[in-house]
Amino acid sequence: MRWKLVGFIVGVLVICIGFGMLIPVCFSLYYHDNSIEALIESMLVSVLLGILMMLFGKAQWSGPSMSHREGMAATTLGWVAAAVFGGLPFYLSGVLTTPEDCIFEAISGFTTTGASVIRDVEVVPKGILFWRSLTHWFGGMGIIVLGLAILPFLGVGGMQLYKAEVPGPTPDKLKPRIKDTAMILWKVYVLFTVVEVILLMLGGMDLFDSLCHTFGTMATGGFSTKNASIAYYNSVYIDFIITLFMILGGINFALHFQLFRGNPRAMWEDGEWRFFVLIVLAATGAIAWSEYGHKYASVGDSFRYASFQVASIITTTGYATADFELWTAAAQCILLLCMLIGGCVGSTGGSVKCMRIMVLLKHSYGELIRLIHPRAVTRVRIGPQAIPIEVLGGIWGFFILYLTLMTISVLLVASTRVDLVTALTSVMACIGNVGPGLGSVGPVDNYAHMTPFSKWILSLDMLLGRLEIYTVLVLFVPRFYRK
Numbered sequence: 001m002r003w004k005l006v007g008f009i010v011g012v013l014v015i016c017i018g019f020g021m022l023i024p025v026c027f028s029l030y031y032h033d034n035s036i037e038a039l040i041e042s043m044l045v046s047v048l049l050g051i052l053m054m055l056f057g058k059a060q061w062s063g064p065s066m067s068h069r070e071g072m073a074a075t076t077l078g079w080v081a082a083a084v085f086g087g088l089p090f091y092l093s094g095v096l097t098t099p100e101d102c103i104f105e106a107i108s109g110f111t112t113t114g115a116s117v118i119r120d121v122e123v124v125p126k127g128i129l130f131w132r133s134l135t136h137w138f139g140g141m142g143i144i145v146l147g148l149a150i151l152p153f154l155g156v157g158g159m160q161l162y163k164a165e166v167p168g169p170t171p172d173k174l175k176p177r178i179k180d181t182a183m184i185l186w187k188v189y190v191l192f193t194v195v196e197v198i199l200l201m202l203g204g205m206d207l208f209d210s211l212c213h214t215f216g217t218m219a220t221g222g223f224s225t226k227n228a229s230i231a232y233y234n235s236v237y238i239d240f241i242i243t244l245f246m247i248l249g250g251i252n253f254a255l256h257f258q259l260f261r262g263n264p265r266a267m268w269e270d271g272e273w274r275f276f277v278l279i280v281l282a283a284t285g286a287i288a289w290s291e292y293g294h295k296y297a298s299v300g301d302s303f304r305y306a307s308f309q310v311a312s313i314i315t316t317t318g319y320a321t322a323d324f325e326l327w328t329a330a331a332q333c334i335l336l337l338c339m340l341i342g343g344c345v346g347s348t349g350g351s352v353k354c355m356r357i358m359v360l361l362k363h364s365y366g367e368l369i370r371l372i373h374p375r376a377v378t379r380v381r382i383g384p385q386a387i388p389i390e391v392l393g394g395i396w397g398f399f400i401l402y403l404t405l406m407t408i409s410v411l412l413v414a415s416t417r418v419d420l421v422t423a424l425t426s427v428m429a430c431i432g433n434v435g436p437g438l439g440s441v442g443p444v445d446n447y448a449h450m451t452p453f454s455k456w457i458l459s460l461d462m463l464l465g466r467l468e469i470y471t472v473l474v475l476f477v478p479r480f481y482r483k
Contacts, residue, residue, distance in 0.1 A: 001073065004057040005057050006070055006073045007056045008053065008054050009074040010074060010078050010081050011049075011052070011055075012050070013082065014049060014050035014081050015050035016050075017082055017086060017138070018046030018050060018085070020138060021039050021046070023130070023131075024039055024131040024134060025039045025040060027127050028125065030126075031125075031127070033125035033127055033128075034125055035126075038088075038089050038093035038128070039131065041088075041092055042088035046088070069480060072474055072475070073475060075467060079110060079466065082138075082139075083106045083459070084103065084106075086110060087099075087102035087107075090106065093128050095124055095128050096118070098452070101448075104117050104447070104455045104458070105117055105118065106135060107459050107463060108223075108435075108462060111462040111465065111466035112139050112222075112348060112350065113435055113462045114222025114436075115429060116223065116447065117448045117455070119446065119448050121224065121226070122226060122227055129225050130211070130212060133216055133223050136215045136219040137221075139219060139466070140189065140218055140219025140221065141253075188253055188257055189218065192245065192248060192256075196214040196218065196241065197211055213319075214245075216317065217317065217319070218248075218249050219348050220246060220249045220348045220349045220350070220433075222317045222318025222319050222435040231320060239321055243312075246317045247280065250314065250316075250342075250348075250349040251276065251347055252344045271358065271382050271383045272382070279341060283306075283314070283334050284303065287309070287327070287331045288307075290334075291305070291327055295322075309321070309335065310335070313434060314339075314341060314343065315342075315343045316342055316349045316435075317435075318429075318436050323443055325442040325444075339351065339425075339428055339434050340352060340428065340432065341353075349433075350466065351434065355382070359380055360395065360399060362381070363396075366380060398470065401473070402469060405431065405461070406428065406461075409427040409431065412453075413454045413457055416453060418440065418450070419439055422437070422438070423439075424437075425437025425439060426439075426450070427457075427458070430462045430465065431464060
């Protein structure tokens with residue numbers, strides 16, 4: 001393990017985070033708030049320490065390509081560094097005063113979870129609010145993927161980072177060179193961002209709110225500049241635009257690229273995309289039917305609020321236009337299922353992912369067939385492609401680890417004497433990178449009241465969920481460090 005190389009890569013990412021703080025400084029200057037000093041100090045600390053990390057690893061710029069172990073170590077430590085340095089503006093500005101709160105807010109941003117410990121976001125300085133939302137945008141496609149466009153020029157191979165960072169069972173290289181793949185993903189990401197900003201401004205949002213809510217939408221994050229989230233605007237048009245782009249953010253970005261290349265059939269032929277759309281439509285219809293006559297007097301309102309909440313939860317965005325804690329138990333259960341399923345592989349969404357759910361369901365069905373026909377040879381297929389046995393084993397392993405870690409986390413959070421619903425859904429929301437849960441962490445509440453111990457547990461859950469568990473846990477295996 002070449003720790004100098006790992007430190008070099010982490011240093012590059014920390015420098016990128018530091019220079020990223022220049023953007024909220026501009027907004028701070030424009031609005032004449034009191035966050036300029038905190039942002040500049042945070043930027044200087046990040047850049048200087050990042051340079052020191054790079055100098056520490058300078059001796060290993062050239063050499064053998066990065067191993068998969070070094071890639072996983074750099075990925076995990078890179079996200080930890082992002083949480084630490086990204087939390088500096090919150091601390092230095094006085095918006096948050098404890099280390100656990102600052103790291104919780106920062107890691108929630110970079111992992112696109114959207115869980116917050118800020119009680120009143122509307123009194124927070126604009127510069128800090130913009131930085132908070134910008135962490136979503138950086139984290140959405142991955143600060144590691146962002147670095148991939150730079151690292152090849154420095155003589156460091158990037159495919160190992162891409163494998164560790166991109167969500168899903170098998171990362172899809174769009175181009176032979178990893179730098180080209182990273183640039184393609186970012187071009188699609190930026191294009192969607194620009195289009196949504198313009199559409200939200202046409203709906204009456206100012207530029208600041210349009211940018212912040214677009215960052216939260218495209219990254220499927222959920223940080224809002226309003227305490228009431230999107231419900232503040234009470235606009236059918238804004239609800240529709242954000243619902244549309246949440247869905248786009250929850251779809252594999254490789255399919256968006258194929259669409260722009262003039263191959264719309266690629267999306268329809270993708271089994272995971274059809275499965276994702278089917279779940280969204282079924283869940284929306286079921287909740288709209290459940291809430292019509294109970295919470296909403298018209299069919300139109302039922303579908304409006306049901307579609308937004310379903311899109312928000314299944315893509316793990318976390319925006320809200322309704323307090324779904326007031327909905328029927330059946331509707332809440334459907335949302336919890338959506339929370340567990342998550343978006344598509346290769347999207348900015350979190351949780352288990354539709355592809356894994358599909359594979360597990362098909363494998364379970366195949367086992368039923370084998371009970372009926374013991375000699376039958378069954379293969380799990382997604383479209384024409386058969387899933388290799390090692391991938392199938394990895395998916396089952398991931399799912400078991402996911403449920404195990406979730407169970408352990410629920411027990412630990414429950415030990416702080418919160419109610420069961422809060423303990424369960426707060427863990428589900430954090431490890432799935434969703435944001436709001438039920439109980440005292442519902443869509444109109446936040447995580448400020450949780451104990452410091454719970455916040456550390458939930459912060460770890462957010463990191464585990466964003467990096468798909470294996471990348472983090474492998475660092476705790478002693479054999480990982482042996483040659």
